[in-house]
Amino acid sequence: MKIKLTSVYVDNQDNALRFYTDVLGFAVKADFSNGPFRWLTVTSPDEPDGTELQLALNDNPAAKAYQQAIFKQGQPALMLFTDDVKSDYERIKGRGGSFAMAPTEVTGSTIAQLNDSCGNLIQITQLARW
Known part of the structure; x- marks a missing residue:
């Protein structure tokens, strides 16, 4: 058994697509609509057949309340892993990403x-090398 898909709720799928x-x-792995429903997923370019991230519209009141509550608490909705967080930080900042926390050792x-x-x-994590 393996994880093939996980979701993150977004308030605007077009903006999410641009950001991600x-x-x-x-x-982009999948992007198609059926009436008002849009199925939108992305993958890592390093693993195009790996886990897909669904950018799900938060049009369900429960999803919207959940998304807003964890954001307000400062909890990441998504954790990504990297081998070089400082390099990714600079690359993402250069592309217009807005960081709430610069790379910090914990x-x-x-x-x-x-x-x-x-x-x-979104939290980007680089595990320490022991």
């Missing part, structure tokens, strides 16, 4: 947090 592709550098890792401009905080 143009700023983070992910690739126990066992270095983390940075950014606002995806669609209602979420």
